[in-house]
Amino acid sequence: MKELWENRDKWRMFRGGxxxxxxxxxxxxxxxxxxxxxxxxxxxxxxxNSFYNKPIECAVDYSIAL
Known part of the structure; x- marks a missing residue:
């Protein structure tokens, strides 16, 4: 499992790729x-949604200053 997780390109998106x-x-x-x-x-x-859409509950949507 470790090898599949670390070495497969298709999982890269889930690891911050x-x-x-x-x-x-x-x-x-x-x-x-x-x-x-x-x-x-x-x-x-x-x-x-797409992986590339703006995050759900984005602070900008709520005008929250971080």
């Missing part, structure tokens, strides 16, 4: 240095 520039709105967001949601891609996917 993307950059901030790939996520819609996060790359230009003023809060992106403080955000903890930008790395939670599976939750977006579970809700029927």
């Amino acid at each position: 993307f950059s901030l520039e790939n996520i819609d709105t996060c790359s230009t967001c003023t809060l992106n240095k403080k955000c903890s949601l930008m790395t939670c891609r599976l939750r977006n996917y579970d809700q029927g």
Whole structure:
């Protein structure tokens, strides 16, 4: 299992194998240095969105200053 998890490219997305520039709105967001949601891609996917959509419950949507 360890070898499958660490060595398979198809699992890379779940291990953070993307950059901030790939996520819609996060790359230009003023809060992106403080955000903890930008790395939670599976939750977006579970809700029927793309891995690259803005995080669900994004602070910007609620006008919360971090």
